[in-house]
Amino acid sequence: MSSALEFAAARVTTSVSADGGLVIESPVPLGGYENHLGEMLRRWAQAVPQRTFLAERRGDGDWWRLDYASAAAQADRISQALLDRGLSPERPVMILSGNSIDHALLALGAMQVGIPVVPVSPAYSLMSEDHGKLKALFNLCRPGLVYTAQGDPFTRALAQLPLDKVELVVTDKGSLDTATTDFAELLETRVTPTVDKAFAAVTPEHIAKVLFTSGSTGMPKGVINTHRMLCANQKSIALIWPFIEQTPPVLIDWLPWNHTFGGNHNFNLVLRNGGTLYIDGGKPLPGLIEQTVTNLREVSPTVYFNVPVGYSMLLPRLEKDDLLRESFFRNLKLIFYAAAALPQDLWRRLEKISLVSRGEKVPMTSSWGSTETAPLATSAHFPLREAGNIGIPVPGVALKVLPSGDKMELRVKGPNVTPGYFRQPDLTEPMFDEEGYYRIGDAGKLVDPDDLAKGILFDGRLAEDFKLTSGSWVAVGALRIEVIAAASPVMQDAVITGADRDWVGLLAWPNLAACRDLAGAAEDLPVEELCVSPAVNRQLLEGLRTYNAKHRGSSTRVERVMLMREPPQIDANEVTDKGYINQRAVLERRKALLDRLYAQTPDSEVLVL
Structure with missing residues (x-):
């Protein structure tokens, strides 16, 4: 890849499993990692208290910034407020609205004292006619507190939920005609020693959040995400991307926190490495992509994450807008795509404008995984000439490859893999094979059977062929x-x-x-x-x-x-x-x-x- 970046050497070890599958692993030991996400926040609050952690645009259109010290202090107040209300793994926090600083603070405050967070796709509230998915998720999780940033857009959805014994917290109530608690009240809570006691009691096996699968091949399922999964995954990233610890990452990102890509991979990448996350209120949709363009003219990321449809909508603007292109590439070290395969045409166009802007190709890469793997299981931390290569297993992960019809099925084992689906034991049992490997449902091809370090090509979903x-x-x-x-x-x-x-x-x-x-x-x-x-x-x-x-x-x-x-x-x-x-x-x-x-x-x- 680029000489400006340092990546871990691409190396693998192999063995044969009891069922005859080929097991591929990294020879690099994973080593130790944090007990829970709260330790990351407190570390940076002490080390770089005034560094911007999160930024978002507010009413006047300017960027509103929150530093690490303030974030940690406010998270502690929220922790106290939630503990005072008796919230617990049996009564988690459900978040209906999208990415925001208040969303982040509520989630961090809950998770650091052992209270799971359930971020739900805003589309289930805002774009649904019958709110069927929202009601199903609510009934499964049985939250003790529900949060939304704004009341008015969620009026119809909230009316569908049995909230008589559930506290509803909002940042901006608007004209919502129901009993609510102002989010600001949580921030006024006086912190007691109870918070530190609960903080110290959280273990890697505690549930951090429940993320619902995207439903790309079926209806959503609630995936248990433990602190072990999330912290181990970030350690894996640091081992294959050493540069991420050397220079704090600056991200501008729209990817939703109710999904593992935005909420685990990207958010936690910033949190673990003391970086800065600018919350992009835009999306790769007509009428919203313009906001992303405006933001990228002002903020120059060091690593840029997106899905293929996002690059598809952004590329025509990058090709035509000199100011946008200059800002986008100014500090950019790496272009990353995931969640779906990137068409080769988009790959070539990204390389072309990179050459125009920088005189060199900014490295492009991808990884592979799922909500159940937190999400990283493999990564292409070596030079790529075209899209499709999902890389090799990251440290800590074992990848089993075995025949399935005329394809090769991929299965995953490691500390990043979920223990199962939330309150759905009937779905949990069949997800693992006899050796404890997660049946992810994807297929892959070895790029070079004689040199497995050259990676694996994604070969589609087994259920779609x-x-x-x-x-x-x-x-x-x-x-x-x-x-x-x-x-x-x-x-x-x-x-x-x-x-x-x-x-x-x-x-x-x-x-x-x-x-x-x-x-x-x-x-x-x-x-x-x-x-x-x-x-x-x-x-x-x-x-x-x-x-x-x-x-x-x-x-x-x-x-x-x-x-x-x-x-x-x-x-x-x-x-x-x-x-x-x-x-x-x-x-x-x-x-x-x-x-x-x-x-x-x-x-x-x-x-x-």
Whole structure:
């Protein structure tokens, strides 16, 4: 990688498991790590009390900053307030709203005295019609306190919850017509020795938080996240990224804290290493990406984290906006993507603008894991030439590779792996094999069987692949990445069709910004008209026909494609709030479109290659 960065050498050891699987591990011992997250906060409050820990934009639009000393003091007051209320693992704290300084303080104050936190996707409250997921999560967790930053946007959702014996805490009540406690009251609590006593009693096995899975292949499950998992994971990162301890990281990040990427990997990376986190109120969505752009013009990160859909929306702005590009790359040491595979076209474009801005390529890398692994299990801490390599096991993690049909299944063991699902023993038992390895459900390919240190290629979700009527298997994950790259910039995302049919097709979502540029269309042009634009359809067909010329087999060749007008719906479990598409849910909900795609005589909205 870049000479400016120091990465751990890529080395592995191997053995054979009792069931014949290949076990790959790092030879680097994990060593010791903190007992719980609260120790990290107190360490930096003493070492660098005035360094900014968290920053967010408030009402006047300026950045409001909180230093480490203030954060630790306020977390202690919140700890006392929660202990006074009798909160415990049986009565956890549930947080409904998104990333904010108050959210962080409440979570830190709870976790450091052994009270679990349950951050819930705001979409379950704000974008849902029936609030079915929210009610299910509430009934499972039985919280003793519920928090939301603002009352008004959550009025409908809160009305669906049985809050008669649950304290509701808000930062800004607004016109909410129900009994609440002002968040500021928690900060006025006088700290007693009870806090230090509870702090000292927290062990690595205490539950820090319950994170609900994104539901990318099913309904969300409550994953127990212990302090051991979170602290061990950060130690693993420090061992493979030594530079992260040498220079405190500066992050600007939108990734939601109710997911493991933003809430564990990124937030705790800052917390453990005494860094600074600027909370980005933007998102990779029309109307919100502009806020991210504004923030990145002002804040120059040292490491930048995002998901592929985020880079897809940010790249056109970076390519056109000189000031944005200069600020983005000024201090940047590493570009990181995860949560889904990065199309190769985006990889090449990132490298190109990096060269334009810096005269060199900023290293790009990825890792692999899940909510159940806290999240890091593997990391590519070595030079990469293209996307798809998920690296090698990080220190402390054992990766088992064994055949599953015509693929190689990956399983994980280590201190970063969850003990199970919260209050769901029926789901916990089947998640581990006989040797205690977590069945993550992903497949991988060895880059070089003769040199395992070259990494593993992500080979999709085992549950997503399907067979054509010919009996040929379709590798959905790999195919999706290739066709999105081929159809760039028209296609934002797609689901692969063809299960029990004769050929492969695509139901795709357009990249609205790119399509408007191609069509020379105004911002307010309806998506229905954009999808039938001759320029858009011509570009889409040209890209996919070029792809087909190199892929003639039935399991990789695309025969038809349809651009969908309706975006993926989170209420229908079609997409997570990180942008990961649930292939199965989309195909079930949009069966009418699927029937049109495979009609004997397709209509004009179906493009035939």
